[in-house]
Amino acid sequence: MLINMNNQDINIKFPKGHTAFLVIHGVGEQSPFETMDYFAQNLIKFLEARNLQIKLEHLITKRKLSTGYPWTESFVRISSANSQAEDLIDIHEYYWAPDTENKISIPEILQWAERTLQGTIDFYSRKENKHLLEELLKDKQGKGIFIFRLRWLTIFLRIFNLIFPILRLIVWLILLLLSPFMSGRFLQPAWQLSKEIVTPLLVNFVADVAIYTTTDMKSPYHWIREKILAESLTMLKELLKDKQANYDQVILAGHSLGSCIAYDTLNLLCLEASLAQDLGKSLEIDKITGLISFGSPLDKIAFFFREMGQHHQYIRRRILEQLNSFRIKPLYIWKLPYLNVNPVQCQLEQIQWVNYYHLQDPISGHLDYYEKLDNVKMEYPSKWGVEAHLGYWTDPNFYKDIARRFL
Structure with missing residues (x-):
């Protein structure tokens, strides 16, 4: 509506x-x-x-x-x-x-995104749900967003998972070199700060969802x-x-x-x-x-x-x-x-x-x-x-x- x-x-x-x-x-x-x-x-x-x-x-x-x-x-x-x-x-x-806050790793977030993407694809691929997909795709603006948003999110997380260790190491080295000139929030440990700097806000968003959707009683979350x-x-x-x-x-x-x-x-x-x-x-x-x-x-x-x-x-x-x-x-x-x-x-x-x-x-x-x-x-x-x-x-x-x- x-x-x-x-x-x-x-x-x-x-x-x-x-x-x-x-x-x-x-x-x-x-x-x-x-x-x-x-x-x-x-x-x-x-x-x-x-x-x-x-x-x-x-x-x-x-x-x-x-x-x-x-x-x-x-x-x-x-x-x-x-x-x-x-x-x-x-x-x-x-x-x-x-x-x-800070309870889940990047690889675990990636696993969650891929499972969710597959679950969504499977749901709309079922014969009995075909009319739902057709209704959603009537809106031209919504078509591209609906089809690709989870897929692009998964691709982004995969790429980020590959470059995250290297990027974090580079930022950590820079912070160590600049540590004599830092003040305020930059006084916290360089390794922890490097994680905050290189982790996109979107990853933090997905992390909360990934933790909350854990229904496996054996999971630490x-x-x-x-x-x-x-x-x-x-x-x-x-x-x-x-x-x-x-x-x-x-x-x-x-x-x-x-x-x-x-x-x-x-x-x-x-x-x-x-x-x-x-x-x-x-x-x-x-x-x-x-x-x-x-x-x-x-x-x-x-x-x-x-x-x-x-x-x-x-x-x-x-x-x-x-x-x-x-x-x-x-x-x-x-x-x-x-x-x-x-x-x-x-x-x-x-x-x-x-x-x-x-x-x-x-x-x-x-x-x-x-x-x-x-x-x-x-x-x-x-x-x-x-x-x-x-x-x-x-x-x-x-x-x-x-x-x-x-x-």
Whole structure:
């Protein structure tokens, strides 16, 4: 779906009730509160552009980690400066960047990219998925980007893997020679600094995704994924049961890999709710009204996961399908004479899912693997690559459409 939001005029008053956004950052080098800053600032710009007087507060509250250990959360609250009403919008952040920082090698990233590329090719090569590929290729601009972006990424990583040791050695020697004249960040060990200098930002982006997609329990990275999801789910449940804020609605907003974390968090919540006698009513899951994914690689990761279930392992494959069944299109559920009753009963039907993507963004895309969501193509001017991948944060039309749907 393409929305010409530039020509829309949305007349709003300050939203009624108590709304919480849980914003989850994506790949790359992130700093604490950076995601919250971007989202809150641009939401405020949108509200102020409609002549609303805004009050902004920094608040703190006690939370618990998945281990039960207490910590203090900082978040920001947006409310109306001209009203005595208690309406509010709280922006919370789930910060997971330290869990994946400098944890994976370049060769391992290359292996991940090649597996993902092959999984994507296999998916769209299947006879039953031919119509999906034809639909995607109708857009001439999207045709070249879709067909070649993963392939070019893999080629780039292969070349970089070959020249990386030589390039790093050269930079290390230069740093050693110049060390008497260096100051500031250049005072750190030359070998570590050489890695930072010669490693492109795109490689760091892919590294986070490669770690998070590890489902092999024997992998040294599996515990990282488990920790990220455990804390994300705990944070969401803390917001749902927050008696002081008493939220009317909670909306998850995930950028890039953060959208995958948001999706997997909801999938885990479905599992937990299905085990409860009241199907999650005690968890107050009905308060979750939205899932916003932007710059999302969810389809690519789904293709990667799907290849994990071998054709002849029909019991294992069906178990994997049912454990990861949130909003999966029935078309992609393997037909079997057995195991057709899904024990995961909770499907969070009340959630409105909106996926924003940009054709110049190499990580995002139109999500085809899932159902009951709106795919919205963004058209802010941008070059291919990181610029397009980060452009959602500052695009006024992005916040305009979020306000139209949720506020």
